[in-house]
Amino acid sequence: MNLTLKIWRQKDANDKGKIVDYPVSGISPDMSFLEMLDVLNQELIEKGESPVAFDHDCREGICGTCSLYINGRAHGPATKITACQLHMRSFKDGDTIYIEPWRAKAFPVIKDLIVDRTSFDRIQQAGGFISVNTSGNTQDANAIPIEKENADKAFDAATCIGCGACVASCKNSSAMLFVSAKVSQFALLPQGQVEATDRVLNMVKQMDEEGFGNCTNTGACEVECPKGISLENIARMNREYLAASFKG
Numbered sequence: 001m002n003l004t005l006k007i008w009r010q011k012d013a014n015d016k017g018k019i020v021d022y023p024v025s026g027i028s029p030d031m032s033f034l035e036m037l038d039v040l041n042q043e044l045i046e047k048g049e050s051p052v053a054f055d056h057d058c059r060e061g062i063c064g065t066c067s068l069y070i071n072g073r074a075h076g077p078a079t080k081i082t083a084c085q086l087h088m089r090s091f092k093d094g095d096t097i098y099i100e101p102w103r104a105k106a107f108p109v110i111k112d113l114i115v116d117r118t119s120f121d122r123i124q125q126a127g128g129f130i131s132v133n134t135s136g137n138t139q140d141a142n143a144i145p146i147e148k149e150n151a152d153k154a155f156d157a158a159t160c161i162g163c164g165a166c167v168a169s170c171k172n173s174s175a176m177l178f179v180s181a182k183v184s185q186f187a188l189l190p191q192g193q194v195e196a197t198d199r200v201l202n203m204v205k206q207m208d209e210e211g212f213g214n215c216t217n218t219g220a221c222e223v224e225c226p227k228g229i230s231l232e233n234i235a236r237m238n239r240e241y242l243a244a245s246f247k248g
């Protein structure tokens with residue numbers, strides 16, 4: 001396949017940035033999208049040019065770092081997969097492909113296609129955990145019975161990989177789907193009840209301080225989420241927040 005790539009290049013956070021055209025040829029439909037970028041970068045390095053900076057780690061849909069906006073969609077044209085799981089067979093010979101970074105005030109561009117998502121880390125640090133005494137007499141988690149329905153919903157919420165596609169797809173750059181998944185995975189389990197009030201209040205406070213926008217129930221986040229995180233989690237977080245506000 002021969003393709004034209006239109007890629008956002010930005011030297012650093014202060015650079016204005018621009019779209020640059022790159023022709024690539026000899027791309028196999030069986031290559032992953034990131035392997036196709038590897039081919040381009042190898043060519044750029046051999047020509048003495050700066051390779052395109054993009055985030056990646058696991059390349060198997062687990063780590064959430066491959067944050068690419070491809071042809072106007074977070075993680076590209078396929079649904080419920082990350083950019084690293086996207087294959088070039090999703091495109092046609094002769095296609096032009098636009099590749100841009102996530103766009104959100106709370107995710108500033110570091111370089112080219114890499115954005116700073118440490119705002120998500122700070123939200124997690126504000127309450128996305130449980131405190132357990134690990135001195136040696138910790139109760140086995142399996143000793144606490146949990147309803148199957150709640151266990152399944154908590155597990156589904158816990159599959160959020162923190163990629164930020166929900167923020168990038170939202171017209172308000174809202175982080176509600178991400179934060180609600182992190183709140184829900186604990187809110188549905190007995191182990192999460194001890195710190196439930198502080199958790200939701202602190203995580204929402206941090207979310208607001210980081211500059212994410214408000215949720216207006218458009219639902220683009222759910223459509224573009226590679227893990228299929230449900231809007232149901234946002235409703236749950238709103239209920240948790242309301243209850244915590246009365247208590248707090």
Ligand code: SF4
Nearest residue numbers: 160161163164166225
């Ligand atoms: S909710 Fe979905 S889109 Fe948002 S960070 Fe989690 S996995 Fe990514």
Ligand code: FES
Nearest residue numbers: 059063064066084
């Ligand atoms: S590189 Fe880890 S999810 Fe894509």
